[in-house]
Every structure is written in C-alpha cells, then in structure tokens.
Amino acid sequence: MRKQSPIIGIIFWVIVSFLTLFPIYWLFVISVKPAVQLFSTPDVILSDPYWGNYAKVWGDRLLRSYMLNSVIISTGNAVLCTILGFFACYALSRFNMAGKESMFFWTITNRMAPPAVFLLPLFLLMTQVYAVGDWRLLDTRIGMILVYCTFNLPFAIWTLRPTVEGIPKELDEAAYVDGASPWKVITEVVFPLCRPGLAVTLILTWVFAWNEYLLAATLTNFNARTLTTGLSEYVTTTGTEWGIMATISVFTLIPALIVFGLVQKHIVAGLTFGAVKG
Amino acid sequence: MRSNALGWILLAPTLVILFFFGVLPFIYVVFVSFHSWNPFAANPEMVFNGADNFRRIVFDAEFLNSVGVTVMFVFFAVVSELIVGYLLAQAFMKDFPGKAIFRTIHTLPLIMAPIIVGSVWKLMTTPSIGIIPHYLDEWFGITMNIGTSATAAFTTIVIMDVWHWTPLVTLTLIAALVSLPPDPFEQAQIDGANKRQIFWHITLPMIAPAVVATVFIRLMDALRTVDEVWMLTGGGPGSATRFVGVHIFKEVFPKTNYGYGSTISVIVLYLTIVACWLLYVTMLAPRNTKKG
Numbered sequence: 425m426r427k428q429s430p431i432i433g434i435i436f437w438v439i440v441s442f443l444t445l446f447p448i449y450w451l452f453v454i455s456v457k458p459a460v461q462l463f464s465t466p467d468v469i470l471s472d473p474y475w476g477n478y479a480k481v482w483g484d485r486l487l488r489s490y491m492l493n494s495v496i497i498s499t500g501n502a503v504l505c506t507i508l509g510f511f512a513c514y515a516l517s518r519f520n521m522a523g524k525e526s527m528f529f530w531t532i533t534n535r536m537a538p539p540a541v542f543l544l545p546l547f548l549l550m551t552q553v554y555a556v557g558d559w560r561l562l563d564t565r566i567g568m569i570l571v572y573c574t575f576n577l578p579f580a581i582w583t584l585r586p587t588v589e590g591i592p593k594e595l596d597e598a599a600y601v602d603g604a605s606p607w608k609v610i611t612e613v614v615f616p617l618c619r620p621g622l623a624v625t626l627i628l629t630w631v632f633a634w635n636e637y638l639l640a641a642t643l644t645n646f647n648a649r650t651l652t653t654g655l656s657e658y659v660t661t662t663g664t665e666w667g668i669m670a671t672i673s674v675f676t677l678i679p680a681l682i683v684f685g686l687v688q689k690h691i692v693a694g695l696t697f698g699a700v701k702g
Numbered sequence: 703m704r705s706n707a708l709g710w711i712l713l714a715p716t717l718v719i720l721f722f723f724g725v726l727p728f729i730y731v732v733f734v735s736f737h738s739w740n741p742f743a744a745n746p747e748m749v750f751n752g753a754d755n756f757r758r759i760v761f762d763a764e765f766l767n768s769v770g771v772t773v774m775f776v777f778f779a780v781v782s783e784l785i786v787g788y789l790l791a792q793a794f795m796k797d798f799p800g801k802a803i804f805r806t807i808h809t810l811p812l813i814m815a816p817i818i819v820g821s822v823w824k825l826m827t828t829p830s831i832g833i834i835p836h837y838l839d840e841w842f843g844i845t846m847n848i849g850t851s852a853t854a855a856f857t858t859i860v861i862m863d864v865w866h867w868t869p870l871v872t873l874t875l876i877a878a879l880v881s882l883p884p885d886p887f888e889q890a891q892i893d894g895a896n897k898r899q900i901f902w903h904i905t906l907p908m909i910a911p912a913v914v915a916t917v918f919i920r921l922m923d924a925l926r927t928v929d930e931v932w933m934l935t936g937g938g939p940g941s942a943t944r945f946v947g948v949h950i951f952k953e954v955f956p957k958t959n960y961g962y963g964s965t966i967s968v969i970v971l972y973l974t975i976v977a978c979w980l981l982y983v984t985m986l987a988p989r990n991t992k993k994g
Contacts, residue, residue: 433798440790441807447822447865448810450833454825462831508719511712519709529982531716534724536974538926540951541967544741544960545727545734554722574723577716582919606708635815637929652815666825673818680813688806695877 448677455670462666477671487654491675493565494634494650500569501576502630506622508573509580513588514610516581518596528585531578543642546571550643563645571639576629583628583695587621588614623690631680651676728971735965740958748961755965765966767941768949775856775945776924779863780917786864787871787916794876812869820933823862827934848935852942855935859943862930867923871916878912879905914985918978925974946970 454462456473481487512531516524550562550571561567591614599609615622640650655672658665735755739748759765794805811819826832829847838844848855886904895903906913928947931937937944937952944952950970954963 430798433793433796436793437798437800437804441804444808444810444865447819447826448814450826451818451822468833508716512716515709515712519706521706521709521713525987527713529979529987531720532922532978533971533975534720536922536926536971536978537724537728538947538950538967538970539928540947540954541731541960541964542727545730546723548730549722549726553726570719571723573719577719581716610712631813635813635817637815637817652817655817655821666821669821670825673815673821676815676818677813681810684809684813685806688802688809691809691873692876692880695873 451670451673451677454666455674457667459665459667477667481668481671481675487651487672487675490649490651490654493644493648494652494676495679496565497568497572497648497650498630498633500565501572501633502626504569505573505576505580505629506584506626509577509584509625510588510615510618510622511610512581513584514614516585517589518593528581531581533578535575535578537574539638543639546639547642562643563647563649565648568640568644568648568650571643572633572636576632579632580625580629583625584618584621587618591617620690623687624695627683627687627691630683634676634680731964732968734961735968737961738959739961741960742958751961755962756969758962759965759969764941764944765946765949768944768946771856771941771943772925772945772947775860775863775943776921778860779867779924780920782860782864783868783871783920784913784916787868787875790868790872791875791879794872795879808872809869811866814866816866816927816929817933819862819866820930823858823930824934827858848939850939852939855939855943859931859934862934863924863927866930867920871920874912874916875909878909882908911986914981918981918986921981922974922978925970 453467453470455477456470456475458474458476515521516528521527547562550567551560554561554567561570595613595617596609599613600606604613635652636650637652637656640648641653641656644650644653651672655669658668658672734748736750736752737748738751738754740746790808794801814822824832827834827846827848829835829849835846838846846854848858882905886908887900890900890904926947927945928951931943931945931948932951935943937948946966950963950966953959953966
C-alpha cells in the first residue's frame with residue numbers, strides 16, 4: 425500500500441463528517457431556539473441556547489407514554505422478526521422443501537407494497553376481521569408489533585439467510601449423531617454461532633420499526649401511539665411548531681443512537697442482505 | 703437431511719403472519735382496484751366498474767410522468783450512493799487514527815426516521831428560513847427555491863436520499879470487501895496490474911453480489927418512498943417530485959379516488975416485483991443455489 429500523509433486523510437474525514445453531521449446538528453440548533461428566532465437570519469454558531477422546548481416535551485405526559493409505546497413496539501417487533509426470521513432461514517437452508525426459492529423471494533414482495541393504499545385494508549381487517557369478541561388489534565401494541573412484521577420479517581429473512589447458510593451443516597449432523605433433538609440443535613448449536621448476523625438484524629429491524637410513521641399514524645389512536653406520530657400533532661392549522669418538532673426528533677434520535685452505538689462492531693460482520701459473501 | 707415436516711413447522715409462523723398482514727390486505731386491494739370508491743365520503747359506495755381503472759392508467763399522463771420521475775430519481779440516487787458508498791468503503795478499509803469514531807459518525811443518518819429527515823431538510827432548504835438558500839445567496843448570489851424550481855426540488859431530494867442512505871451502501875460494501883480473499887490481489891500486483899485493472903477485473907466481479915443486493919434493497923425502498931418527499935416538497939413544484947408513491951398518496955388522500963389509487967398500487971407493485979424478480983433470478987439466486 426502507498427504511504428500518504430495522514431493530514432490529507434484527516435481533512436477528508438473531517439469534511440465527510442461535517443457533511444454527515446450538519447443536518448443533525450441543525451436539528452439540534454432548531455430545537456434550542458425560541459419560535460420567534462426561527463425566522464431571523466440563520467446563525468450557524470449556537471449562542472445562548474433556549475431549553476424551553478425540552479422542558480415542554482419532557483413535561484408532556486402524553487409524549488412520554490408515546491415514547492414507552494415506541495420502545496415496546498420496536499423492541500417486540502425486532503425480537504419477533506429476528507427469531508422467526510432465523511427459524512425461516514434455518515428451514516430454507518437445511519431442508520429440501522418444494523418451491524423454497526420462490527417462497528424466499530415471495531417473502532420480500534411483502535416489503536414492496538406502496539404503503540398509502542395498504543393502510544385502509546389493514547385498518548378494516550384490524551377493526552373487523554381480526555377482532556374476535558373483546559379482543560382487538562387496532563390501536564394495540566401487539567397489533568403494531570404484528571403489522572410491522574410485513575416489512576421487517578422479510579428484511580430479517582434476507583439479511584440472515586447467508587449467515588445461516590454459512591454455518592457448516594456438518595455441525596448439525598455431528599450434534600444429531602450425539603443424540604441431540606432438532607430443537608436443541610437449532611437453539612444451542614446453530615443459533616449461538618449466528619450471533620453477528622442476528623445482532624445486525626435485530627438492530628436494523630429495531631431502527632426500521634422505531635422510525636416507522638405512516639402505519640403508526642393510521643393504525644393507532646391513543647393506546648399504542650408512537651413517538652414519530654407525536655411529531656405530526658405539532659403540524660397544526662395555525663402553523664408548524666418547528667421547535668417542538670425538532671425537540672421530539674432529538675428525543676427519537678437518542679435511543680436509536682444508543683442502540684446503534686452498542687453494536688457498531690458487529691454490523692459489518694453480519695450485513696449481507698441476500699448476497700453470499702466471498 | 704431431516705424430515706421436511708420440521709422445515710414447514712419452522713416456516714409456519716412467518717407464513718401465517720405474512721398471510722394475515724400481507725396477502726389478505728393485498729387481495730382486498732386487488733378487489734377494490736376493480737371498483738370506483740371514495741371511502742371518505744358521507745355515503746361510501748363501492749361501484750364495480752370492471753377494468754375501467756386499468757384502462758384509465760394507460761392514458762393517465764400524471765401517472766406516466768410519475769413513473770418517469772421515479773425512474774430518474776432511483777437512477778441518480780442509487781448510482782450516486784454506489785459511487786460515494788464504494789469510495790468511503792475503500793477508505794474505511796485502511797487503518798487510521800479515529801477510524802471507529804468516523805465510522806460511527808458516518809452511519810448516523812441511517813438511524814433517522816424518514817419523516818424527521820424530511821423535516822430537517824425542509825428546515826434547511828425552505829426559502830426565507832433555510833440556511834442553505836441563505837448562504838447560497840450571500841456567498842454566491844445564487845437563488846435557490848425548492849418551492850418554485852423543479853430542478854432545485856428534485857436535486858434536493860436526490861441529495862437528501864444520498865445523505866440518508868449512503869451509509870447503508872457503505873456498510874454492505876465494507877462487509878463484502880473485508881470478506882475478500884487476499885490471494886487474487888497479490889497475484890495481480892505481481893503481474894503488474896494497475897489500480898484500475900484490479901478494480902474492474904478483480905474487485906468488482908467479486909463484490910458484485912453485494913452490489914446487486916444493495917441495488918435491490920435501495921430500488922425496492924426508493925419505489926415506495928413517501929414520508930420524506932411528502933414532508934419536503936409534497937410532490938411539487940407542479941409534478942417535479944411526484945414519485946409513484948407520492949402520486950398514489952395524492953390520489954388516495956386529497957383526491958379520495960381510492961379505487962383508482964388501488965389500481966395504480968397493484969400495477970406498481972406488479973412492476974416492482976417483476977423488476978426485482980428479474981434482478982434476483984439473474985444475479986442473486988444462482989449464487990445462493992450453487993452454495994446451498
């Protein structure tokens with residue numbers, strides 16, 4: 425490899441980081457400005473921050489309950505999708521089922537649906553067909569966890585498949601010879617070996633569920649409303665409260681940031697999306 | 703091989719969930735696509751109109767325009783993301799001080815909600831309050847108005863998409879690059895190949911599956927993008943940024959043509975599936991089955 429001065433590299437990365445960070449920094453700047461200052465000349469350097477928006481958002485009990493809903497729904501959905509996705513990938517990689525390649529492709533077609541039109545059938549199905557007796561799905565956390573599977577479960581299957589395929593089948597066979605049950609082989613031999621792929625899948629599905637807006641805005645009302653839909657409540661007929669919107673956005677970013685930071689190391693090792701490595 | 707029954711048991715939960723939340727709504731949408739219907743009216747009545755909706759699509763200039771705009775958007779956005787993503791992935795392959803921090807910073811846009819990305823870019827680019835038009839005017843005397851200029855609106859959306867999704871491309875390409883065996887590269891260097899030859903004849907063919915997989919997922923998501931664009935430009939000015947997803951959204955909500963909106967969705971979904979299927983069988987599936 426050619427040696428070059430580290431200064432150029434550093435300058436390059438500072439520029440890239442500046443371009444990446446600026447919109448996020450700007451979001452923060454907007455969140456610490458009182459409404460009247462938004463329309464004056466934009467200042468790049470932050471002076472005299474105003475924390476009123478933060479006090480207002482944090483003091484809002486409704487928004488706090490939305491945040492709790494977001495945490496429960498995205499975590500529940502990510503865990504469900506990762507586990508079911510893993511099972512599906514195990515089935516696809518270890519068995520010779522008829523039409524499994526078509527089935528693998530079919531799963532992803534669920535992710536391709538244009539959302540605007542599919543909202544209404546989901547709404548109708550969840551209010552009428554899937555409600556049996558007192559039991560209902562609309563505006564419940566369980567309902568949202570299941571609905572998000574439509575786009576996250578295919579994603580999980582597609583990201584995990586190469587990882588599961590990459591575990592040598594001889595390992596399974598050896599465990600079977602030792603008298604292990606299929607359940608033991610799946611959960612205690614193959615599952616732990618797939619850890620990097622599972623971590624990436626868990627995080628990305630979590631982020632997708634955490635960020636989802638359109639479905640949450642339509643299919644929740646109060647009980648299962650999420651933080652991103654809380655945003656739209658500040659776009660009113662009298663104008664948009666940009667400061668509050670920016671503050672809520674900062675609140676949605678923080679948990680995602682923490683979760684993402686925790687698994688940075690594993691991400692590269694497990695990200696393949698359907699492509700066999702090497 | 704164990705019995706296939708176990709395979710079906712493992713797949714069953716996935717198939718059941720996707721059936722109830724994917725297939726059934728789809729069947730409903732297909733059913734509605736043969737009707738004219740406004741579910742938001744006081745007296746919503748579904749009127750069967752045969753293939754009228756499908757006939758209408760062929761002559762719908764706005765729909766055809768939205769397909770053109772979408773194709774252009776996907777092309778510019780995905781190509782830029784691949785180039786920038788590849789250059790960054792290559793740069794991340796070297797060791798340098800602070801690499802972990804820079805990589806974390808670079809992946810940050812990925813964790814932002816599309817609706818928030820749309821809001822921030824709107825705040826940065828709206829004339830009179832946005833920082834970008836302000837400094838473009840002050841430093842270069844350029845007037846930028848995404849509310850009136852089609853080029854400005856379209857370019858802003860492409861740049862926003864590149865900003866938001868390049869990190870995903872970088873990550874998949876790093877994953878592909880780190881798994882490459884070193885031997886062919888050493889061999890090529892011994893044989894005196896230059897950098898460009900190494901890229902075209904060795905690196906590119908070897909990371910091709912990852913590139914295709916990336917194009918695949920970006921294509922799929924770009925075709926159904928609504929949140930960001932709706933937030934930033936609402937499809938305007940005129941129909942400059944009216945992507946297919948936005949077009950459907952407009953048919954369904956402001957115009958309340960639910961039946962016709964369903965027809966467009968069915969067609970768009972069908973076209974997306976065909977395009978992705980072709981990409982899949984020609985580029986990805988052969989490698990999967992070869993190994994499996």
